[in-house]
Amino acid sequence: MIDRQLLPRIEHLLSQSPAVALLGPRQVGKTTLAQALGARHSPSVMLDLERDSDRAAIAQPELFLPQHRQALVVLDEVQLVPDLFRALRPEIDADRRPGRFLLLGSASGDLLRQSSESLAGRVAYAELTPLLASEVVSDLTSLQALWLRGGYPLSHLASSDEASFEWRQNFVHTFLQQDLPSMGVRVPAETLRRFWVMLAHLQGQLFNASQLAQALGGIAHTTIARYLDTLVDALVVRRLEPHWVNVGKRLVKSPKVYVRDSGLVHALLGLATVRDLQGHPVAGASWEGFVVEQVAAALPAGAQLSFYRTAAGAELDLVVELGTRKFGIEIKFSAAPKPTKGFWQALSDLKIERAWVVAPVERRYPLAPGVEVVPVQALQGLAEQLQSGG
Known part of the structure; x- marks a missing residue:
């Protein structure tokens, strides 16, 4: 794996904020970077919201999320499930520990709009670019x-x-x-x-x-x-x-x-x-x-x-x-x-x-x-x- 210069910044943001939104275009390496972060943060759980099975797993977020409060929860392509942002807000308020959620998104407009409306003051942002x-x-x-x-x-x-x-x-x-x-x-x-x-x-x-x-x-x-x-x-x-x-x-x-x-x-x-x-x-x-x-x-x-x-x-x-x-x-x-x-x-x-x-x-x-x-x-x-x- 190529060492990405953004990694230390994401680690810093995770140490400060309950949720971090990692923006970047498709195929830029967000998932690979998230997997590397997950390996550093044990326990961790990763859901790809383009998969029907992973979307089904979190269909009841008020039940799923409290079960993983001690883990880093990575939600890939989170902008595809906009209702999830409303569920994240009360869960974060119930436990504001830093580094709880890493949200990956490929559409900056949707993700910024959805997260700013529901997670104001609870989320930090970073963008992963193509290789530098x-x-x-x-x-x-x-x-x-x-x-x-x-x-x-x-x-x-x-x-x-x-x-x-x-x-x-x-x-x-x-x-x-x-x-x-x-x-x-x-x-x-x-x-x-x-x-x-x-x-x-x-x-x-x-x-x-x-x-x-x-x-x-x-x-x-x-x-x-x-x-x-x-x-x-x-x-x-x-x-x-x-x-x-x-x-x-x-x-x-x-x-x-x-x-x-x-x-x-x-x-x-x-x-x-x-x-x-x-x-x-x-x-x-x-x-x-x-x-x-x-x-x-x-x-x-x-x-x-x-x-x-x-x-x-x-x-x-x-x-x-x-x-x-x-x-x-x-x-x-x-x-x-x-x-x-x-x-x-x-x-x-x-x-x-x-x-x-x-x-x-x-x-x-x-x-x-x-x-x-x-x-x-x-x-x-x-x-x-x-x-x-x-």
């Missing part, structure tokens, strides 16, 4: 493999690039045909597939609902916004909001949108190998989205992530806010990155404390006072340094 560079990358070759195949464990660990590509194609099909309908999504699978492919082509660009609506046959732009919400809630697309600040300049107001896993970007566009990817127009944007996910996963709880762009050309790929402190991250798909004039202007506009240029390089080096070039796999260390006040 800090978990599996040792050199530029392994970095390239992670970027190409993406971070879904079965895709990353496949025997060949071809096997990985086939797994991802099957994942897309199953996700659209089975997983989303099981979450209550009633949009035709082929419509959502076309929309998802369009987002892959527009990776990292500003979201224009009206433009996409016309491309999909003239449907309402509000329907396009609903499609986006569906994929964001399912944790396969990221909507990155612009940074709002009073700098006396015209700011871009539309969000940027990314397919969150680079391997899925490549599968949606039919790019199976590094040769297919080299020179393709999406390569730079795919790399940008890949790094955005690495940064987001490395940040401590409470950190805010946005991007900055003005009509005059000042631009910063990521603005990280930790309390009152602001840091900048620029993403370059180059072994010798050179930020543009707009980057330096953005640092000045926002009074950025420190900035990093993330690129496919082997070692970090200074670029200017307060600005450093760093490899992707160093992001976790940088986040820990910032959190400690460094």
Whole structure:
């Protein structure tokens, strides 16, 4: 099993809260991680709520749950049984011991809504992402493999690039045909597939609902916004909001949108190998989205992530806010990155404390006072340094 960097945080949350909700897309490794946690917390009991037998076991939660008050109870795909949240509340109130429940969910919108309504003040949240560079990358070759195949464990660990590509194609099909309908999504699978492919082509660009609506046959732009919400809630697309600040300049107001896993970007566009990817127009944007996910996963709880762009050309790929402190991250798909004039202007506009240029390089080096070039796999260390006040 690959050591997941989220494990210590989940352990910490379990030591503080009666319930922890672990969010993450399908096939990202939540169940494997939960099994590892269960082995550390004896006794434990795990129920997969997609199985009829496990749903039958907990059909009477007021009888089942008190029998397991001394165990860590893991409920997988808990959003599929929304009535269960109402039963968890009185059970937690009867025994508020930390570490009683680990709730796994693949639909963040449903799970957050259901749990916040029923378990306010009783549940903590964490998100498991696809595999990160800090978990599996040792050199530029392994970095390239992670970027190409993406971070879904079965895709990353496949025997060949071809096997990985086939797994991802099957994942897309199953996700659209089975997983989303099981979450209550009633949009035709082929419509959502076309929309998802369009987002892959527009990776990292500003979201224009009206433009996409016309491309999909003239449907309402509000329907396009609903499609986006569906994929964001399912944790396969990221909507990155612009940074709002009073700098006396015209700011871009539309969000940027990314397919969150680079391997899925490549599968949606039919790019199976590094040769297919080299020179393709999406390569730079795919790399940008890949790094955005690495940064987001490395940040401590409470950190805010946005991007900055003005009509005059000042631009910063990521603005990280930790309390009152602001840091900048620029993403370059180059072994010798050179930020543009707009980057330096953005640092000045926002009074950025420190900035990093993330690129496919082997070692970090200074670029200017307060600005450093760093490899992707160093992001976790940088986040820990910032959190400690460094």
